[in-house]
Amino acid sequence: MTGPLPPAPQGPFLAAAPVVRTHRLALGLQVVDALRGEPADVAVAVEEVPPSHAMPRPAVREAAAALYNPGMGLPRLTRGRHPGRFRLLFGDRVAPPVRVRVYDTARRFVPRRLEVPFASLAAVLAEEASGARPAARARRIAVFPGTAYSPQGNATGVRGRVVGPTGGPVRWVRVTAWHSALGTVLGHAHGDDRGEFLLVLGVPPTSHASPSGSAFTVRLTLAARSTPPPAGSAVTRHDPFADLPLEVLPPVGTPDDVSDGMTVPDAHAARSTVVVPLLLGRLVSPPSPFILP
Incomplete structure (x- = not known):
């Protein structure tokens, strides 16, 4: 009669038991x-x-x-x-x-x-x-779209650049497009480190806003921080993007107006409004930069 098999030999190259690791x-x-x-x-x-x-x-x-x-x-x-x-x-x-x-x-x-x-x-x-x-x-x-973004062929919007009174770029500007007649929001844009932005209208203007069928105007609100970032906010001393504004998200399950990037941060207190002529189905590029006082 055959008895039970002897236990498997244990040596330096044999694991005694598998190791289970849980990732959360x-x-x-x-x-x-x-x-x-x-x-x-x-x-x-x-x-x-x-x-x-x-x-x-x-x-x-x-x-x-x-x-x-x-x-x-x-x-x-x-x-x-x-x-x-x-x-x-x-x-x-x-x-x-x-x-x-x-x-x-x-x-x-x-x-x-x-x-x-x-x-x-x-x-x-x-x-x-x-x-x-x-x-x-x-x-x-x-x-949000940057300068190298490829919008759809029939997109309507504006490529622009925002500078300060001395001509230097206004970094990380926020731009909001408003319906000139109705006062409703038509689109948003984020500016980059060079003050450049690409704003594509997310909602097409109505015939009331463009009676000629193609030409119309929008109001652009330009917003940026009125004071420089505090000293020591850099990730490293030579980080050229250390002044990129920090946005704090609320906890999960609470009202969140930060994640979608549409709400202008409270720190962007320097603001200016300009009226820009646009054409349906075109991305226009004004010849001169927008100046934020």
Whole structure:
């Protein structure tokens, strides 16, 4: 009679038991094109550098002026399986809230800096233990067209540049287009580090606004920060994008007027209004820049 098999030999090259590792999602980000609502081909960098990650080397002063690199070599969030989606896992040594930088080095989209809250690991474990339905951990963020963006062929809008009284660029300006007659909002734009913006009307003007059928006017509200950023706000001393305004998102489940990028931040207190003639189906480029006093 055959007896039970002897136990498998244990040696230095044989594992005694499999190791199970659980990954828990801390935060999911979906970045979309503000005009089309489609996934945006961008990158997302974490500004709080984890201890195990070396700080980016300071940029060479001569190269910093010519190099458009909002990421600054900072660690990036992991991309998801679908375009425009990113994830942060517990165990990545990043505590809530996390500051991220959404950017595109090809200038198709204007970068944004966001402070995003998320639940702590202790709160998630307590939620799992209670058997409650998991709370949402994903956020949807919109980015706006940059100077290299390719709008549809029949798009109506304006390409412009905003400068200050001395002629220097007004960085990170916000632009809102208003219906000249009805006072309704027709579109939004974010300006880049050179003061340039591309505003495409999201709502076509009515015949009341363009009685000739093609020519009409819109009011543009230009808004920018009236004071420079505080000293020490740079991620690194030589970060040319350290003055990109930081926008703080509210907690999940509360009213959110930040993620879509349409609300002008309160810090953008310097404002001016100009009237611009447009043509239906055309992107116009005024010959002179707009001046923000």
